[in-house]
Amino acid sequence: MTNTATDTAPEARTGEDPIGFGELPRLMGLMTGDEKHGPAATSTLDALWVLYDRVLRVSPATATDPGRDRFLLSKGHGPMAYYAVLAAKGFFPVDWLPGFGAYDSPLGHHPDRELVPGAEIGSGSLGHGLPLAVGTALGLRAQGRPDPAVWVLIGDAELDEGSNHEALAFAGAAGLDRLHTLVIDNSSATHGWHGGIASRFEAAGWSATTVDGRDHRALHEAFSAPHPGRPHAVVARVEPKEKQVF
């Protein structure tokens, strides 16, 4: 899908008139009908914003460039913050947001890469993004592209899925130093992670750091930390999620 945000959408902005972090609650409100959002809806918001605003080398103009940085949203549930950031950065028009979840909207409650400009993967079922990110990092390396960074966002409860542990063990052993995992930790894993989430990555040979997931400066430093020869994990801790029963 081509991105035609700038010429079809009155609300879409160009680089000269950027949408700032402070406007994201309003954009999320277009999807939820309420500008006030609980911690669960915004658990990823700060980390996503810092990534897209200051770290990832990808834009609407380079969204299909083979040399772009990749961001894979593995935790596809609760994608309002993701959509708000993508819209703020011009990947698709802001006026798509009110259709969130509607039959004829490209914006589902789990993202579909075939429908959402800028979405690298379709996700929703947990535990698929990290293995796909490992393959993406391998594929870029095999094609002689050492520059693009590959990022994947997972949740602390998503880490329950065994597929993640297949992937993080292999990635550490393979020394995939262009691979980065962002773990949003809102203490939602039913059995917790005794010894801490970062220790799982460190034991597998990753560089890992744990930061305040609301502190933009700390997030940026963690995202930018050098990690030669090793993949890098950033555990971003946010407010504990209220327990939900499905």
Added chain:
Amino acid sequence: MDTMRERFAAVTSRLLDEDPRLALVLADIGVAGFADAARRHPERVVNVGIREQLLIGVGGGLALTGLRPVMHTFASFLVERPFEQLKLDFGHQGTGGVLVSAGASYDWPSGGFTHMAPGDVALLDTLDGWTVQVPGHPDEAETLLRQAAAAGDDKVYVRLSVQVNGAPRPVGGDGFLTLRQGRRGVVAAVGPMLDNVLAATEGLDVTVLYATTVRPFDARTLRAAAGAADAADVVLVEPYLAGTSTRFANDALADRPHRVLGLGVGRRELRRYGQLDEHLAGHGLDPQGLRARITGFLGG
């Protein structure tokens, strides 16, 4: 004669030399056959260890970057164990790749049911867009593997087996081959079932079709063969779960009265070890068992 698996290793190693887009993902099965290829192409031959979800996930990631992944292990661990990865990491992402399985329905009978995958093709039938290739001879496997590697971004499953026919046929064209023509009905043999079907139908006045590409299903050839017989009576003989292709045959003949008998591997576990021939006989897929059921259905 080499085995299909040996041919797979030789052909895929050559294709890795020739096609920079091709990549191979293994999960500790079949690694020895690719030792040289791994030395020549260390970044396009990846062994993830005993991690089958990752096998498919890595293949999906490679495909997202534009490579054409070939993924290989035993059928039970390639299709059944990581089935959701096939559904989501390829189909849902809109990407393609090549699955090449070994082990088939009972290639290692003494290994027992854990290493048997008679349901693999039926399971893939729940997904959209997979081409399914079931070669009956190493030469056919080579032809079909080369086609699969060159098939753009198609999703292709190639099912290798120890069971083979004595001679290769010219496969890889548009559809089923017509090997014999007769009036009493149509018997379609899939891949390695052909030799037993030819022996079972010796002297019978039936048409024998040979299928290696089973998805997409060649409805046109089946319709023509059934139309040329006295009655539209069809027997399918498949080396995996009995009845897997029955609905495709029914759909092909939906506009006329017809009968379809689906023969193949039974659903019930035999809980037997032993040899391949004993399992073929145990499922009624030896020439004697086939002949009895074919003549019972079509009339002697």
